[in-house]
Amino acid sequence: MRTNRVTLLLVVVLATSTIAGAQAGKAPAGQTLNATSLSATADVLLNDPALWGQVSAHRISLNRTPPLYDTDEPASLEIPVLEVRVARAGGKVLVQMSWADPTHDSAALPEVPNTPPETRFRKLPTEADDRFFDAAAVMFPTKPGAVTPSLQMGDTDDPVQIYYWNAARGPMLMEAAGRGTTRRTGASFAAHAANEKGRWTVAIELPDLPAGTPLAFAIWNGSQKDRDGRKYFSVWQVLQ
Amino acid sequence: MSKHQYAMVMDLNKCLGCQTCTIACKKLWTDRDGTGYMYWNNVETRPGMGYPRQWDRIGGGWKNGQLQPSPLPTMDDYGHAWEFNYEQRLYEGKKKPVMPSPTPTSGVNWDEDVGGMNGEENYYFYLPRICNHCTYPACLEACPRKAIYKRDEDGIVVLDQERCQGYRYCIKACPYKKIYYNEVTGKSEKCIFCYPRLEKGEVNACAAQCPGRLRFVGLLDDPESPVHKLVLVHRAALPLFPEKGTQPNVFYVPPFNPPKRGSYDKSILEDPRLPLDYLIYLFGPEVRDVITRLEAELKSAQRGGRSELLQLLIGRDAETRYRIKPELVQIKL
Numbered sequence: 001m002r003t004n005r006v007t008l009l010l011v012v013v014l015a016t017s018t019i020a021g022a023q024a025g026k027a028p029a030g031q032t033l034n035a036t037s038l039s040a041t042a043d044v045l046l047n048d049p050a051l052w053g054q055v056s057a058h059r060i061s062l063n064r065t066p067p068l069y070d071t072d073e074p075a076s077l078e079i080p081v082l083e084v085r086v087a088r089a090g091g092k093v094l095v096q097m098s099w100a101d102p103t104h105d106s107a108a109l110p111e112v113p114n115t116p117p118e119t120r121f122r123k124l125p126t127e128a129d130d131r132f133f134d135a136a137a138v139m140f141p142t143k144p145g146a147v148t149p150s151l152q153m154g155d156t157d158d159p160v161q162i163y164y165w166n167a168a169r170g171p172m173l174m175e176a177a178g179r180g181t182t183r184r185t186g187a188s189f190a191a192h193a194a195n196e197k198g199r200w201t202v203a204i205e206l207p208d209l210p211a212g213t214p215l216a217f218a219i220w221n222g223s224q225k226d227r228d229g230r231k232y233f234s235v236w237q238v239l240q
Numbered sequence: 241m242s243k244h245q246y247a248m249v250m251d252l253n254k255c256l257g258c259q260t261c262t263i264a265c266k267k268l269w270t271d272r273d274g275t276g277y278m279y280w281n282n283v284e285t286r287p288g289m290g291y292p293r294q295w296d297r298i299g300g301g302w303k304n305g306q307l308q309p310s311p312l313p314t315m316d317d318y319g320h321a322w323e324f325n326y327e328q329r330l331y332e333g334k335k336k337p338v339m340p341s342p343t344p345t346s347g348v349n350w351d352e353d354v355g356g357m358n359g360e361e362n363y364y365f366y367l368p369r370i371c372n373h374c375t376y377p378a379c380l381e382a383c384p385r386k387a388i389y390k391r392d393e394d395g396i397v398v399l400d401q402e403r404c405q406g407y408r409y410c411i412k413a414c415p416y417k418k419i420y421y422n423e424v425t426g427k428s429e430k431c432i433f434c435y436p437r438l439e440k441g442e443v444n445a446c447a448a449q450c451p452g453r454l455r456f457v458g459l460l461d462d463p464e465s466p467v468h469k470l471v472l473v474h475r476a477a478l479p480l481f482p483e484k485g486t487q488p489n490v491f492y493v494p495p496f497n498p499p500k501r502g503s504y505d506k507s508i509l510e511d512p513r514l515p516l517d518y519l520i521y522l523f524g525p526e527v528r529d530v531i532t533r534l535e536a537e538l539k540s541a542q543r544g545g546r547s548e549l550l551q552l553l554i555g556r557d558a559e560t561r562y563r564i565k566p567e568l569v570q571i572k573l
Contacts, residue, residue: 068384071309071412112424117272124273125321126423129408130312169426180384182405228384228407 030237033058033215035086035093042090046192046203052096055085060217062232075224079232082217086239093206093239097136097217102198105134105222106167132227133168135220136202140213140239142175148214148236152179163204165191167222171204179229213239241375244569245395246433247460247467248447249477250368251493251553254454257366259283259349261446261455265370268445269432274424277318279348280431281446283368287356287518290367291348292317292417301378301415302485308378310412312421319347358500358515365495365514367522368454370446371418371431372479372488373397379430382413393569394459395489396433404428415484443562453555458563460489461573465563466552467491474549476530478523493553494519496531497538508535 036055038045045051060082085096110124117123141149142159153176154160162174171191176182190205214236220226265281284290292313299310322340329338355364377397380388387403388410404427411419419430434444447455458465470477477491500513519527537547555561
């Protein structure tokens with residue numbers, strides 16, 4: 001128990017200093033992610049796991065956010081390592097994220113019919129109110145060439161785009177300009193996800209980002225009620 | 241704190257347990273996808289499990305200025321929706337009784353009229369519940385999105401569907417478990433005190449439809465309002481679980497009548513039909529004083545006196561029970 005507490009304290013201190021070190025204006029502390037150029041179209045690459053074999057993998061260390069709320073349950077301190085592959089294809093940047101997650105938290109949520117609910121005798125039910133789903137996201141600055149924004153969802157002056165994928169709800173484009181400001185834009189993006197042998201592999205199509213763009217990654221484990229800032233996150237990496 | 245505060249008083253001596261309020265609310269607000277299990281207004285039998293079951297024991301609220309932990313209720317606690325096999329019985333000629341599936345194990349108002357035993361006598365009463373629109377809402381404090389806010393003009397606590405991301409910290413924090421998660425929209429929802437009706441001068445749907453006329457609505461800070469009179473002047477109504485620290489703005493006239501069978505000459509507290517301990521559990525120790533006051537008023541009226549409090553509680557017309565004037569929230573009272 002004592003060891004756990006010390007470890008937890010270390011994680012809190014490290015995570016806090018990491019966040020502080022990655023505030024606006026500072027150079028990213030992560031590694032360079034060299035993108036492999038492929039002749040395949042973005043669509044083909046997104047859906048063909050075999051093609052990703054041609055792209056070199058970067059192992060990215062993740063941090064666990066410190067406990068955010070007094071009333072929160074503790075999270076596992078077994079921090080997964082994120083494997084990231086980056087490619088350029090068909091005028092797009094594609095990112096494949098892969099990580100171990102022995103608990104598979106996903107669901108096929110029913111599709112909402114186009115007809116208004118008041119015209120239907122049966123309404124869709126809420127199947128469960130207490131489940132959370134696995135998720136992953138890539139974040140980058142909205143303004144090209146911007147200084148590195150805060151890791152905590154950007155800043156007022158340096159907003160961020162968040163390409164968020166959820167194992168039940170799919171891809172959702174979000175934007176934010178500081179902690180607590182994240183909002184769904186209503187837009188979506190192309191993504192492909194697979195869960196095999198306790199491992200998620202999620203490929204996400206990003207716009208044609210220029211070299212030098214900072215990228216940050218995050219993953220959520222639904223089993224331990226991860227959502228919001230309860231997550232594993234990387235510091236800023238640099239796309240090349 | 242808000243400039244004004246809408247409040248509701250419910251006289252539990254008058255509740256019939258008919259669920260008309262529940263249906264009025266459901267048809268108006270929660271007849272949409274994902275809202276089947278939501279009852280912004282529910283009526284539960286007390287003593288009993290409540291809805292979601294054991295909500296009063298699982299946590300949330302404030303203690304020494306700190307939010308208290310609580311698990312999320314599960315669908316087992318709310319009860320899973322079931323369907324009946326009408327097709328088999330009516331169209332396929334299978335002469336078996338119509339049965340629900342899956343086998344129901346819990347649900348809203350699951351233990352209706354079960355109650356408890358006081359000596360050899362069964363007792364129970366009905367407890368209608370809506371969001372308490374608390375003065376210090378734990379849900380508001382818990383939301384990292386600031387999606388929940390207390391309207392400055394009238395104190396109604398609302399949940400902004402645009403800002404909500406469905407994190408459900410609010411549900412954990414609410415000690416009354418009066419916020420519900422809609423898995424279809426991925427957002428949480430709650431009672432809005434019918435503010436669109438109030439803004440048009442109409443009383444809340446649950447109150448408007450109540451055949452027992454047990455609901456009183458108005459601004460707590462309006463000396464002319466029935467809620468001000470019942471709560472602050474006559475001190476005849478109490479909030480539920482005051483120790484949860486959120487300072488609810490829904491108040492209850494505690495149930496005390498009729499007296500226990502065969503105890504007509506005794507005072508109610510001397511030989512109560514409803515165990516006082518249970519009422520203290522729900523409403524705090526002040527319930528003893530409130531019952532004493534109510535009984536004194538009753539005795540006085542029975543002797544031919546006129547009780548302003550009882551006349552108010554009878555609430556013969558809407559003008560007595562409600563004071564909804566949209567212009568009042570715009571001025572300093």
